[in-house]
Amino acid sequence: MSKADWLVVAASCALVFVVGIWFSRRSSKKGAEGYFTGNRDVPWWAIGLANTATYQSGNGAFVMIVLVFGLAGNWIWWASWIIWMPLVAIVWARFWRRMRIVTTAELISLRYGGKPAMIARKIYAFVCCFGFSVLIISYITGFFAQTIEPLCALNTSRILLIFGGTTVLYTMFGGLLGVVYSDVVQFAIMLLGSTLFFWLAVPQHGGWEQILARITAVRPEALTQVPPTRSIDTLTVLILVLQGWFFAGSPTAGEGMTAQRFMSARNERHAIGGQLFNCFLALTLRTLPLIGLGIIAMALFWTSASDAQLGPAPAGMSSLDKPAHAWGELIKRCNLPVGFVGLLVAAEAAAYMSTLSSLTNWGGSFVVNDLLPSQNDPRRQVWVSRITTLLLFVLAATITLLFVDDMVSWFKFINNAMVIFFLPLACFRFFWWRFNVWGELAAILLGLPIEILVWFVLGYQEKPMWQGLGMLFVLSFVLLTIVTLLTPPESPETLKRFYKRCRPPGFWGPVRGDTDLAGRHDPSSARLVFDSILGILACLGLVLATNAVFVKDWPVMIGGLAAAVVLGGWLLARVLESGPADDPTPDASGLPRSST
Numbered sequence: 001m002s003k004a005d006w007l008v009v010a011a012s013c014a015l016v017f018v019v020g021i022w023f024s025r026r027s028s029k030k031g032a033e034g035y036f037t038g039n040r041d042v043p044w045w046a047i048g049l050a051n052t053a054t055y056q057s058g059n060g061a062f063v064m065i066v067l068v069f070g071l072a073g074n075w076i077w078w079a080s081w082i083i084w085m086p087l088v089a090i091v092w093a094r095f096w097r098r099m100r101i102v103t104t105a106e107l108i109s110l111r112y113g114g115k116p117a118m119i120a121r122k123i124y125a126f127v128c129c130f131g132f133s134v135l136i137i138s139y140i141t142g143f144f145a146q147t148i149e150p151l152c153a154l155n156t157s158r159i160l161l162i163f164g165g166t167t168v169l170y171t172m173f174g175g176l177l178g179v180v181y182s183d184v185v186q187f188a189i190m191l192l193g194s195t196l197f198f199w200l201a202v203p204q205h206g207g208w209e210q211i212l213a214r215i216t217a218v219r220p221e222a223l224t225q226v227p228p229t230r231s232i233d234t235l236t237v238l239i240l241v242l243q244g245w246f247f248a249g250s251p252t253a254g255e256g257m258t259a260q261r262f263m264s265a266r267n268e269r270h271a272i273g274g275q276l277f278n279c280f281l282a283l284t285l286r287t288l289p290l291i292g293l294g295i296i297a298m299a300l301f302w303t304s305a306s307d308a309q310l311g312p313a314p315a316g317m318s319s320l321d322k323p324a325h326a327w328g329e330l331i332k333r334c335n336l337p338v339g340f341v342g343l344l345v346a347a348e349a350a351a352y353m354s355t356l357s358s359l360t361n362w363g364g365s366f367v368v369n370d371l372l373p374s375q376n377d378p379r380r381q382v383w384v385s386r387i388t389t390l391l392l393f394v395l396a397a398t399i400t401l402l403f404v405d406d407m408v409s410w411f412k413f414i415n416n417a418m419v420i421f422f423l424p425l426a427c428f429r430f431f432w433w434r435f436n437v438w439g440e441l442a443a444i445l446l447g448l449p450i451e452i453l454v455w456f457v458l459g460y461q462e463k464p465m466w467q468g469l470g471m472l473f474v475l476s477f478v479l480l481t482i483v484t485l486l487t488p489p490e491s492p493e494t495l496k497r498f499y500k501r502c503r504p505p506g507f508w509g510p511v512r513g514d515t516d517l518a519g520r521h522d523p524s525s526a527r528l529v530f531d532s533i534l535g536i537l538a539c540l541g542l543v544l545a546t547n548a549v550f551v552k553d554w555p556v557m558i559g560g561l562a563a564a565v566v567l568g569g570w571l572l573a574r575v576l577e578s579g580p581a582d583d584p585t586p587d588a589s590g591l592p593r594s595s596t
Contacts, residue, residue, distance in 0.1 A: 008342030020170025047274025060147035060327030066294025070222035083244030086535025089275035113494035125370035133363030137396035150328030193347030249426025431506030
């Protein structure tokens with residue numbers, strides 16, 4: 001990289017830093033609650049853009065996945081995302097906003113009662129903060145380091161110091177508002193950089209027709225749009241679809257950083273609208289140039305039929321040692337304008353920094369809201385929050401340097417295996433009145449250790465995905481059900497308190513009949529199911545059209561796009577007419593917020 005490139009990177013980081021710091025005063029006004037919820041004043045468009053930026057922890061990851069698994073490789077995440085993302089918008093966004101809590105751990109002391117609930121809340125907060133948050137930060141840092149390694153003479157330690165240090169500083173002082181609005185800027189940088197790179201790269205490699213022809217000659221099955229393929233079998237697709245139905249409430253999807261944004265929305269409609277906007281941005285718009293770059297990488301790095309063996313850990317690439325290097329190596333093989341490499345590194349840094357800031361802010365919220373004793377001084381709360389943010393990053397950086405290496409395996413673990421044990425828990429909490437704190441504790445205590453054991457120690461990372469994921473899901477479902485049925489239910493008072501605040505659909509008959517909610521006009525279960533189906537079909541149309549455009553399958557592209565527009569528009573109209581924007585009272589039920 002030249003001096004001009006580094007100046008572009010520095011200018012980009014400075015812009016994001018200024019935006020993040022700008023909100024430091026607003027974030028400090030109402031103590032920890034205002035710091036971690038943005039004073040509950042985040043609009044729908046900011047929620048959508050910020051969530052999409054948060055999901056995009058690295059542009060190079062998409063290039064790697066297409067290179068390794070072919071055009072159908074995106075279905076490793078699409079298969080579940082086209083289901084859980086609209087479910088989050090239609091169902092879960094309402095829950096998180098109307099409960100008026102600060103963290104998802106706080107849900108536990110609202111859903112269950114007594115001392116076991118307080119213990120479960122603290123354990124869950126610890127697992128999310130020092131388990132999920134730290135592991136994901138370690139993964140995205142390791143991937144970011146490997147992605148830009150071909151371009152920059154920076155080791156992982158320096159990357160952590162420069163980019164991680166900048167991010168932690170503006171996150172510490174800007175709070176959630178600083179994180180959200182800096183994410184908006186970072187998304188613009190990401191999209192601009194990757195789109196311009198794609199359009200510059202295509203003519204330099206012979207044009208699109210020549211790129212497709214080269215792949216067809218060496219690796220024709222790699223242009224298959226939809227699985228099953230040799231690397232993604234039918235059972236893997238089925239287990240990913242099953243995961244999608246439950247993933248909406250997982251700690252890394254609708255119950256993680258996404259839920260934090262919903263809690264911060266101006267009202268329920270802004271929460272729902274933000275997630276619907278996020279569906280379009282995350283599933284198709286952000287991926288379009290990156291999928292194209294992945295196809296170019298296939299044409300460039302696979303040079304013979306003997307090399308082109310699709311699989312989760314390809315060996316034999318003639319000019320590429322690690323799949324994670326594909327994005328950087330592709331840049332090196334293009335003739336780009338002065339400073340443009342800096343823009344691309346800035347785009348990759350923006351992807352990394354947006355996710356890092358969200359994770360540290362999310363993880364810190366558990367420490368301040370759920371693990372430490374209550375502090376009445378707002379200024380002290382904010383400073384404890386800032387120090388926690390810094391400590392989380394230091395811990396994650398240590399794990400990155402010591403353990404993170406194989407990025408393909410880590411990609412599948414972070415996106416699939418790490419949450420599979422928690423998925424039945426997500427639905428049991430909200431849709432089954434009989435589920436109790438002992439089932440919650442079983443999932444919290446056993447989930448992450450069992451997942452790490454199965455994936456890394458027992459070696460299921462090397463086997464077909466459906467085997468490890470299916471075994472973990474069935475084990476969790478059976479274990480949680482047995483534990484719940486063998487232990488006493490929650491008290492009627494506790495269940496009524498939760499139902500009044502959250503008003504979930506599902507199996508709540510014994511509680512619903514004894515609860516007075518006159519004047520509430522929530523959508524019926526049948527309406528939620530129908531709206532969810534509309535959303536899933538619209539998202540399916542989006543992703544089918546996204547892959548089809550690259551191989552010029554015009555019937556599929558036009559049909560998918562038409563389905564997305566018609567069904568998505570119908571869904572949006574139904575959501576807008578489905579009731580008041582939010583509860584008219586300061587608290588949805590007149591109940592005080594739960595506390596530690």
